[in-house]
Amino acid sequence: MARQKIQAPKGVSEYFPPRSKLFEFVRQSLISPARSAGYQLMELPVFEDTELFTRGVGESTDVVSKEMYTFTDRGDRSITLRPEGTAGAMRAVIEHGLDRGALPVKIWYSGAYFRAERPQAGRYRQFYQVGIEAIGLDDPAIDAEVIAIADAGFKAIGLKKYRLEITSLGDAQSRAAHRIDLMKFIATLDLDEATAARAALNPLRLFDDKREEMRAAMLKAPLLMEYLSDASRAHFESVKGYLDALGISYVLNPRMVRGLDYYTGTTFEFIHELLGAQSGIGGGGRYDGLMHELGGQELSGIGFGLGVDRALLAAEAEGVISVDGFVSDLFIIPLGDSAMVKALGLAMQLRNAGKVVEIAFGERALKGAMKAADKSGARNVVVLGDNEIATKSVELKNMNSGVSTSVTIDSLINAL
Structure with missing residues (x-):
């Protein structure tokens, strides 16, 4: 089961x-x-x-x-x-x-x-x-x-x-003056027990109530902006002035x-x-x-x-961002154990230089590895076998254009 x-x-x-x-x-x-x-x-x-x-x-x-x-x-x-x-x-x-x-x-x-x-x-x-x-x-x-x-x-x-x-x-002075009139207003409302308890702790919470009936009830409530002290008003006017200067x-x-x-x-x-x-x-x-x-x-x-x-x-x-898939700089396909050793070292060297490099693992056949490279979204792919290791050169294939270029392994970082 x-x-x-x-x-x-x-x-x-x-x-x-x-x-x-x-x-x-x-x-x-x-x-x-x-x-x-x-x-x-x-x-x-x-x-x-x-x-x-x-x-x-x-x-x-x-x-x-x-x-x-x-x-x-x-x-x-x-x-x-x-x-x-x-x-x-x-x-x-x-x-x-x-x-x-x-x-x-x-x-x-x-x-x-x-x-x-x-x-x-x-x-x-x-x-x-x-x-x-x-x-x-x-x-x-x-x-x-x-x-x-x-x-x-x-x-x-x-x-x-x-x-x-x-x-x-x-500030404290502004809120104290506002609270007196706000509590007088709230006293005229028919509130349930939970809402009345919230208002007793902080009457401003009623302005944040999402229920339509409470929004309607609070339409004529006194607003704190009308009770700002001189210091609070001056501070807020300065903030607005800075925002205006910044073009916000x-x-x-x-x-x-x-x-x-x-x-x-x-x-x-x-x-x-x-x-x-x-x-x-x-x-x-x-x-x-x-x-x-x-x-x-x-x-x-x-x-x-x-x-x-x-x-x-x-x-x-x-619509300002969209998923365009993961993109790596290079996908290396090693053919054989010695090539895998070389691929691991080469990938580490290129990653240390800031490149995003993937390797085909799992002893795949070349055809299957090429399909994996295509699905990975890599910009480039190289096949690394005994011949490439011996000649110290690889064919760098651009996956968008399909064009292959012969480059030395040592110069691969520049070619990318």
């Missing part, structure tokens, strides 16, 4: 050849602008103490209250698979004293994140993000740079049909609150017009109180998380 096949868990995103090549291109395109701006890699664990997220992300958020993968380990500790990147990055900055050195601390990271959501196109239980954090200075110019880095990543992929939405969630267009969205409680001040999101309900391809903002909340100094920071999965879907929807 045949054993039943084991399948991947429901709701995960997997990438395998040939589409994995596009995934890699998208991810590297999103990372490259951060590297060019002097941000350095931070590699973080995929699981953390649960308290990091309940304190850092916020108990009123859907992420913490509904979507986290939390379990008790063998040491009876509550552990959570990371649902986002900023809290873990901030924990590492505090733990390793990076905030005691030169500021701002500028780091980037990428990897898998986990949320127990209802799977659908663009919304996965395991998803991939690229993120950056600039920690230590409250400077509107840094806000603009962070936004510009994200925008440059999307442009590097070739995306055009997206927009940048921005707002300000103000944006749309003001005073109802944006994002899904994480730590955001303050400048907040932003990139929306793609071809992705339907899951249209957010990335976003972020400033988090002035997060470091102190996690036991660190009173330092400000700003960052973003860009969705690799959704950026790939957006690129495919726009």
Whole structure:
């Protein structure tokens, strides 16, 4: 009786050849602008103490209250698979004293994140993000740079049909003044018990409610942008001025609150017009109180998380990337044991020079090996036998034109 096949868990995103090549291109395109701006890699664990997220992300958020993968380990500790990147990055900055050195601390990271959501196109239980954090200075110019880095990543992929939405969630003074009137307004609404409890923890969460009846109910709610302190308003005006100078267009969205409680001040999101309900391809903002909340100094920071999965879907929807197959520089067909020894050494030499080289394994007949070379997508192929080893020359065949050229083995690197 045949054993039943084991399948991947429901709701995960997997990438395998040939589409994995596009995934890699998208991810590297999103990372490259951060590297060019002097941000350095931070590699973080995929699981953390649960308290990091309940304190850092916020108990009123859907992420913490509904979507986290939390379990008790063998040491009876509550552990959570990371649902986002900023809290873990901030924990590492505090733990390793990076905030005691030169500021701002500028780091980037990428990897898998986990949320127990209802799977659908663009919304996965395991998803991939690229993120950056600039920690230590409250400077509107840094806000603009962070936004510009994200925008440059999307442009590097070739995306055009997206927009940048921005707002300000103000400082403590702004939010305190707004909260008074917002709570008065919410008191006039007929809320279910769960929604009322969320509003008590953070009334801004009601702006993020996806239910149509709640969206309608919140249409006349007072907006935080109308309560900004002079300092918050000046900061936000400076951010907009820098974006204008950089030629980065944006749309003001005073109802944006994002899904994480730590955001303050400048907040932003990139929306793609071809992705339907899951249209957010990335976003972020400033988090002035997060470091102190996690036991660190009173330092400000700003960052973003860009969705690799959704950026790939957006690129495919726009038709700016497509699977063209894997392409190697050379496919070597060795004939016999001595030729295999020579092929292995030659391949290593060419790979060290930066070439992508494959070898036909498995003692195939020449006809079968040539078919494998054709299917591999290699640009060139050589057959290596006793005669070629003796004469120190091979026939280099271009697989596109079909033209063969006699070259010495030593000069093969130049011929490629």
